[in-house]
Amino acid sequence: MGIRPVTHFLEDNLIEKIISEARDLLCNLGITLHNKGVLEVLSGYGAAVDQDKYHVRFTNDIIDKALGSTPSSFKLFDVLGQETHDFSGNNSHFTPGSAAINILDNQTNEIRKPTTADFINYSKLMSGLTNIASTSTAFIPADVTEKISDSFRLYLSLLYCEKPVVTGAFTIEGFETIKDLQLAVRGTKEELAAKPLTILSCCPTSPLKFSDVTSQNVVDCARFGIPVEFISMPLSGFMAPVTLVGSIIQHTAETISGIIISQLTNPGTPILYGGSPAIFDMRYETTPMGAVETMMIDCAYNEIGKFLGFPTQAYISLSDAKRLDAQAGLESSMGATLAVLSGINNISGPGMLDFESCQSLQKLVVDNEICGMTMRIAQGIEPKEDFPSIPLFQELLKEKHLLISKHTRKYIREEHYFPGKVINRANLSRWKEEGSLSLTEQANQEIERLLNDYQPSRLPEDIKTELTRRMEVEARLNGMDKLPE
C-alpha cells in the first residue's frame, strides 16, 4: 500500500488546548438547553441544572463518561442490507448537501421551489452517481405540507434509491415517521440498530444552545441506535469569535454537548463529529461555505474529532455560486480536495449552491467527478510491478509504445481515474465537432442519460407498499388526501 496522503492544520498541543478550553466553557459557562427531560437526565448525572432558565453546566466527569462511550467507528448499510460505508480511520465518503429550500432548474436555469417530481428525478440520478456513496434528503419538496416535508423526503429516497440516506427531522413528531419508515425497511428495531440505514443531522444553535427539537431528536435517535451527525454552526465574527481558533473552541463545546446528550441516553450510539461552520462575510452579511477559512475550520475540527477518536463529517464540498459556473467548480473542488486530504469521513456538499439553500442536478453530475478525482488522490501513489523497471523500459524501447503492454492493461483502470463526459478531455477539433457543448449542456445530457438508464430499486415490493402505506397515513393525518407524484 502507498501512503494515504493526509493534511494537518493543528498541532497536537493546540488541539489539547482547544479541547481543554471547550471543557472549561462547558463546565463554567455551560449551555442553554430547551428540553426539560434532557435537563433532568443531566441533573441526575451531577450537572448543575437550572430548569427555569433552561441552563446546564456540565462536569468533567460527565464529559469523560460521554466521550468514553462514543464509538470510534461505525458502518452504514443500504436498503438491501449491504454494507456501503465504513466510517473509520481516514475513509472518506461523499453525500449530497442536504435540506435546500430551492433547486436550480436544469431546463430553465432558474432557481425555484422544488417539487416531488424533482425529488424523484434527484433520487434516480443519485442511483447512478457512483462516486457519491449515500444519498441525502437534499431539498424540500414544496408541494407537500411542511408538517410531513421531512419524512416525505426520506420516503422518496428509500423508494427510489438503494443508497443509505443522510437526513433529518424538522420536528419532534417528524422523528416518529422517519423512524417508522426505517423500521419498515429493516423489519425490527434490533435489525435497524445492527445495520444503520440513515444518519440524522442534529444541529445545535450557535452560540452554545440546544433547541427542544434538536435535543429530543438526539435522544430519540439514541433510543433506536440511529447514528447522528452533530452539525454545529459557529459563524466566525458574528455568532462566534472571529478567529479560526475561537470558532473551533466553540464548535468543540457545542459538539461535545451533543455527544453528552446522545451517550447519556444510550452509551455507544454511533455519532459523526460533524459540523457546518462558516465565517461571516461582513460585506454581504452572508455565511460563505466556499470561503477558504470555512474549509480550514472544517478540516481543523475534523482533527479535533479524530484526536478524540471519533469518525467525522463536514459540510465542505459546496459553493455559494448561483449557477454551475467557475466559482461553483473551484469552491467545491477546493473543499472536496481538502476534505479528502484531511480524512473527513462523511463529506457533505455535492450539488449544493447558494449557502446551502439551492440544490442542482447539473452540479451533482459535475461534483460526482470532483469526488472521483479526490478519491483517487486518497488512494495515493503505490508501486505496482514497477521494480525492477528495466524489463518494462526494454519493452517500451522495443515496441516504441506501451499501449498494449500487459502492465498497461493490468493497471490502467486503477492507476488512472477516467471522469465522465462532463470533464472534457477531447482535443479542440473533436470538442467542436461534438457540438461545442458548454458544461451545463454536457451536464444536462448526462442527467438525461442517467435518468434513462435508471433501474428501479431492488427493495422488495411489499416493503415499498408498506412505505407508501405509512406515508399515506401520515399525509392524511396532516390534511393531505393523497401524495403528489
Add this chain to the structure above:
Amino acid sequence: MDILQQISDQIDLGDDEKVHELTTTAIEQKIPVKKILDEGLLQGMNIVGQKFKEHKLFLPEVLMAAKAMNAGMELIKPLLLSDSIPMKAKVVIGTVRGDLHDIGKNLVGVMLKGAGFEIIDLGNDVTPEKFVETAKTEGAEFIGMSALLTTTMPVMKEVVDQIRKENLEEKIQTLIGGAAVSRSYAEEIGATAYCYDGSNAVEYLNSIV
C-alpha cells in the same frame, strides 16, 4: 454459437489466439472468406469501435482487439487475394518534412491497421515527393499527413498541389491531422479531409470505403 459470432466476440475480448483458432475453423468449414471478413472480423472491430466511442473500452483494449483481428486477417488475406475480393484500402502515412513529432501519426497508423486498412508508414520528416511516389508505386488510395508545428503545415499543401499537378485527385485522397491543423486549413489547401484523431480517421475512411 455461430462461429462468426464467436470470432466477433473474441475480437471484442482482444484474444488473438482464439481468433486465430476460430478463423482457421471457419475456413475449414468452407464459410466464404468475404463472410468471415464482414460478419466475423470486421463486425468485431465495429463493436469495439462503438464501445471505444462510448468510453466503455479504452485504447489498450481497442489495440488488443485490433491485434486479434489481424491474427484472423493473416489467415484470410491470401484467400481474399485469390478470390479477387478487394482488401480494405492502402494508406500511406507520415509526419511531414521538418517535423519529427510522430506520436499522433503512429497512433493513427495503429488504429487504421486495427480497422483493417493496409498501412505504409513512412515515418517522420517525409518529403512531399516521397509521399506521392510511394502512393503511386504502392497503389495506395490515401495519403495521411501529420504536422504538429505550424512551420511545417505548408508541406501538406505541397503534397496536395503535387497530386493535383499529376492529375491524381481521382485516385489519391489526402487526409491531414495533427495539433497544428484544422478542418478549415484542410479546406484552404484543398486536402480531401481533416481527421482530429485516430478513431476519427477510422470513422472517416470506413464511411467512404
